[in-house]
Amino acid sequence: MxxxxxxxxxxxxxxxxxxxxxxxxxxxxxxxxxxxxxxxxxxxxxxxxxxxxxxxxxxxSAGAGIICPWSSGVEDEDWYRMALAGTEFYEELRAALAADGESEFGYRRTGSLLLVDEAESTEALARVAERAEKSPLAGEVELVSARRAREMFPPLAHDGPAIHIPGGARLDGRxxxxxxxxxxxxxxxxxxxxxxxxxxxxxxxxxxxxxxxxxxxxxxxxxxxxxxxxxxxxxxxxxxAPQRGQIMHLRLPGVDTVNWPVVLPRSKHYLLAFDDSRVVVGATREDDTGFDHRITAAGVAEVLSEALSVAPGLADATHVETRIGFRPVGPxxxxxxxxxxxxxxxxxxxxxxxxxxxxxxxxxxxxxxxxxxxxxxxxxxxxxxxx
Missing domain, CATH: 3.50.50.60 (FAD/NAD(P)-binding domain)
Structure with a gap:
């Protein structure tokens, strides 16, 4: 007390x-x-x-670890200022950890693909490019074809363009x-x-x-x-308040996923790959669940449905695990x-x-x-x- x-x-x-x-x-x-x-x-x-x-x-422990503030649809400038600072801070953190003998924690700048359709592509590209021009880490943003996007992330079935952000990165939170x-x-x-x-x-x-x-x-x-x-x-x-997120890990045995980019569909779901033929897909955003730490049928169905609608090539992937995390959500x-x-x-x-x-x-x-x-x-x- x-x-x-x-x-x-x-x-x-x-x-x-x-x-x-x-x-x-x-x-x-x-x-x-x-x-x-x-x-x-x-x-x-x-x-x-x-x-x-x-x-x-x-x-x-459950989060996906996507580092790409430039593609976000959040318009709050104070949030973006913090997100950009957090992204840039990783360069300093990586150097400090390397000096302390910690050189590997799943961080890789693989780039990101923001999936768009033809009608919105020009406006979306302009928005992302405007942010990227002020941030050297973002790299040269460009609009790529559906074919090029599928070459970069083979399981995709997207038939529209995508915005490629070379500076997008991913890491393993744990x-x-x-x-x-x-x-x-x-x-x-x-x-x-x-x-x-x-x-x-x-x-x-x-x-x-x-x-x-x-x-x-x-x-x-x-x-x-x-x-x-x-x-x-x-x-x-x-x-x-806690917001439950269910996130699924899949594996494509024998497939080299090391350099696959983060994929950001037109929803709040995502796909990203790691070095061990693993693809992470998710995640649910469940309010009013308290600390109910369960994998639910509805959560699994939502995650898989969203993932396979964007990347049907994952249909034969092996399910490795489903993680649950309680995001601390503020006002x-x-x-x-x-x-x-x-x-x-x-x-x-x-x-x-x-x-x-x-x-x-x-x-x-x-x-x-x-x-x-x-x-x-x-x-x-x-x-x-x-x-």
């Missing part, structure tokens, strides 16, 4: 204060944003404790999270598994994990869809990011929705800067976590 500390907690805190001459930050939640926050803090010389509850359905966690640990970060309770008395005091208390100068809450129940005892209300498309004024030392990063893997490492890094009192590097006014 807010402001309540046991005698054991007092002793643990006093011990940590004697031992630790440097700042300590506890990060609650080890999805992609939390892992990034922990990594940034550890690299900065902060004493970091990363707490993970291992709840089933972490969005990071792998990048684990790479950041390992790298953070090399820099001294500690990992604790259990249920967290944030303790505050005017300002943040620390976090109790089950029966162990960790005193802290600041706490970063990166708990995704589970954050509201963690913050409510502090009187902090974040407007985040709008923008992330919830910033300090909580009424609880000094508390930083929230949440509400990433379907953009989690694209912007997660960047917003996690920004949250880390806030926690250690550094400049955020971006105007956070539009991303108020309590809006």
């Amino acid at each position: 807010n402001g309540v500390r046991s005698q054991e907690s007092e002793e643990s805190e006093e011990e940590s204060m004697e031992e630790g001459r440097k700042m300590r930050v506890v990060v609650v939640g080890c999805g992609i944003a939390g892992a990034a926050a922990g990594y940034e803090l550890a690299r900065s010389g902060v004493d970091v404790v990363l707490v993970d509850s291992r709840n089933p359905g972490r969005a990071t 792998s990048v999270r684990e790479a950041m966690c390992r790298a953070a640990q090399r820099h001294g970060a500690r990992f604790v598994e259990g249920t967290a309770t944030i303790l505050a008395d005017g300002a943040v005091r620390g976090v109790r994990v089950d029966d162990v208390f960790f005193g802290a100068d600041a706490v970063v809450v990166a708990a995704g869809a589970w954050a509201p129940r963690l913050l409510e005892p502090l009187g902090v209300h974040v407007r985040v 709008d498309v923008k992330p919830l990011l910033g300090e909580v004024p009424q609880v000094p030392g508390l930083v929230v990063v949440n509400g990433l929705g379907a953009s989690g893997l694209m912007i997660g490492p960047y917003v996690g890094t920004v949250a880390a800067r806030l926690a250690r009192g550094a400049d955020a590097g971006i105007d956070l006014t539009p991303y108020d976590p309590l809006r």
